[in-house]
Amino acid sequence: MSEKLRALLFDVDGTLADTERDGHRVAFNRAFAEAGLDWNxxxxxxxELLAVTGGKxxxxxxxxxxxxxxxxxxxLAGFVAGLHAAKTRHYVRMLTEGGIPLRSGVERLLKAASTAGLRLAIATTTTPDNVTALLASTLGEEGAALFECIGAGDVVPAKKPAPDIYLYVLEKMGLDPAECVAFEDSENGLRSALGAKLKTIVTTNDYTRGHDFGGAALVVDRLGEPGEPFELIDGDPAGAEYxxxxLxxxxxxHQ
Structure with missing residues (x-):
């Protein structure tokens, strides 16, 4: 008999919000310009660069x-770290201006899970400042408090697709992977979650739709809302539309 579901573990960029194209990318370019570089x-x-996880x-x-x-x-290491710090500053400023909303269905599912007593956690390669800024700008100042554990940035040396960040979160929370479901948006993220033996739901985006999601339990284009159904890509949603x-x-x- 399988374990009872106790926790939901979420990636951030591309999963909680479409942060990559109009968030991180723009912030990188602003940091480059600020440093006098002609990179764009x-x-x-x-x-193409998203095939590599981690900003630095x-x-x-x-x-x-x-x-x-x-x-x-x-x-070079100091130069790269300085650029990345500037990029994070620009990104956080964009978030505080309210420019990046949560994806369809995310807030609804987070609040329903919290109300039902499920434990919530973050497992991401982005920096802690990016995570807390996104949560505060979309869910309010108490947004981060929804999550028992925020595994982010350089707390583990090997980033996704290595499973380390999920293993870190599981250890911090004292959970078995069989008690959890992970949410991801990319092939690297899925490989990371599967490497930690986690059942995984994938919500694709424009950048990741063509990725190989073999091994995912369910692949949809969004979590969706009542009246705003997801598009099923792979898996059996048992008749559910969001x-x-x-689900x-x-x-x-478990039912």
Whole structure:
């Protein structure tokens, strides 16, 4: 007999909110301009760079793959860290201005889960400041309090698709993966969750729709709302038109 569902674990970027194209990408470009660099990450290029998880890692990959002629300063690590810190500052400012809403169905599901006594956690590669700013701008100052554990940034050395961030959250919460369902939006995120032996629901976005989601328990284009149904991509929603707690429990293995 499988374990009772006790917790929902959420990725952030692309899962809770469509933060990548019009959030992080724009913030990176603002940081580059501020530093006097003529780099500009287009929508298409950023889609390719998203294959690398982690902002600092993404900058390094850009230099190695797309800008190998750049004369790097002696302290490359410090240079990259400075750019990333500036990017985070610009991103947080964008959030505080209310420019990035939660995705369809996210607030409804979070509040229903909290009311039902399910434990909530974040498992992401983005920085803690980005997470708390997003939660505050969309759910209010108490938004972060909905989550018992926020696993974010560099608390683990290996980022997604490694399972480390999920393993960190599970350990902090004293949970078995069989007691949880994870929510992701990308192939790297799914691989991370599956590596931690978590059943996973995927909500795709424009950047990730073509990813390989083999192994996911359910793949839809959004959580959806009553009257605003999801588009089913893979899996059996048992007749449901949006992701609610009943469907999550069915996915987990319990009614």
């Amino acid at each position: 990450w287009s929508v298409e290029l950023y889609g 890692e993404r900058i390094r990959h850009f230099l190695e793959r797309y800008h190998s002629g750049f004369e790097a300063p002696p302290d 992701v609610d707690l009943d 999550v429990r069915r996915v987990h293995g």
